[in-house]
Amino acid sequence: MWKRILKVSFALLLFFSAVMGAKSFPAVGPSVYVAPQSITVYEGNTFDVSVKIFNLTNISIQDPKNPDFWIPLGNLYGFDHEFHWDPAAFGYVTHTVTVPVEDYPEGVLYYPVFEMPVTNLDEVAGIYRLAYSSYFPAASFNNPDLSNSTFTMTLTAKKAGTFTLSLVNVELSTKEGKKIGVDVEGYPTFLHVFSGSVKVKMRGDVDGNNRVDGSDFYEVARAYGSALGSSNWNPECDFNKDNKVDKSDLTDLSKNYGKRI
Numbered sequence: 001m002w003k004r005i006l007k008v009s010f011a012l013l014l015f016f017s018a019v020m021g022a023k024s025f026p027a028v029g030p031s032v033y034v035a036p037q038s039i040t041v042y043e044g045n046t047f048d049v050s051v052k053i054f055n056l057t058n059i060s061i062q063d064p065k066n067p068d069f070w071i072p073l074g075n076l077y078g079f080d081h082e083f084h085w086d087p088a089a090f091g092y093v094t095h096t097v098t099v100p101v102e103d104y105p106e107g108v109l110y111y112p113v114f115e116m117p118v119t120n121l122d123e124v125a126g127i128y129r130l131a132y133s134s135y136f137p138a139a140s141f142n143n144p145d146l147s148n149s150t151f152t153m154t155l156t157a158k159k160a161g162t163f164t165l166s167l168v169n170v171e172l173s174t175k176e177g178k179k180i181g182v183d184v185e186g187y188p189t190f191l192h193v194f195s196g197s198v199k200v201k202m203r204g205d206v207d208g209n210n211r212v213d214g215s216d217f218y219e220v221a222r223a224y225g226s227a228l229g230s231s232n233w234n235p236e237c238d239f240n241k242d243n244k245v246d247k248s249d250l251t252d253l254s255k256n257y258g259k260r261i
């Protein structure tokens with residue numbers, strides 16, 4: 001009986017988190033966002049981040065301020081955007097452009113495509129500008145209620161703290177060169193942009209309260225000797241991400257013991 005109730009609630013939970021995941025973006029118009037929206041990692045570790053576009057549709061909506069004009073909400077043919085990170089906090093490792101969708105099913109735009117010459121990676125400044133366009137005879141790209149990525153990047157967390165991964169100068173355009181989600185006066189009324197946030201924890205700060213103390217030690221002691229799949233496994237105690245909690249994790253904790261940020 002209880003088992004069944006648990007099963008049902010778990011299914012409901014999954015259902016609601018899926019719905020919430022989609023509902024966190026506005027219903028009308030595309031959202032361009034850093035995915036995941038919020039990341040927690042330990043200092044010294046690498047992580048992957050993407051820029052994604054949600055909900056491009058083959059729909060135009062009347063401009064609320066200038067009803068003679070219509071604003072396209074999709075039919076993507078080209079994009080241009082800048083991704084910024086704090087180079088003191090993160091080191092660039094590598095990246096993959098996920099264009100076109102024939103080569104990268106998780107990506108955007110249809111073949112044939114070309115990379116626009118404004119594309120530029122500046123690892124020192126922490127700026128990646130990426131711009132692509134389709135050309136004849138490519139179809140326009142839509143993904144109603146779905147998310148597809150423009151690129152994925154691997155970064156290393158260099159120091160503890162909370163940092164923003166910014167998305168700026170985002171432009172999506174149609175085959176005719178119209179700006180998707182942008183009204184006739186140039187406002188992005190139906191183009192929604194969401195930067196991301198990364199919390200980098202000190203190694204040893206299991207509970208993430210920005211200090212390494214006895215309660216963190218208690219968690220590591222409980223997980224000590226475990227590996228992925230063990231009953232006392234706790235991934236938060238695996239500071240070096242080698243899928244086991246052992247002496248090297250304890251050493252990391254000891255080094256930071258008593259520290260706070």
Ligand SMILES: [Ca+2]
Pocket residue numbers: 204205206207208209210211212213216
């Ligand atoms: Ca702590």
Ligand SMILES: [Ca+2]
Pocket residue numbers: 237238239240241242243244245246248249
């Ligand atoms: Ca470990």
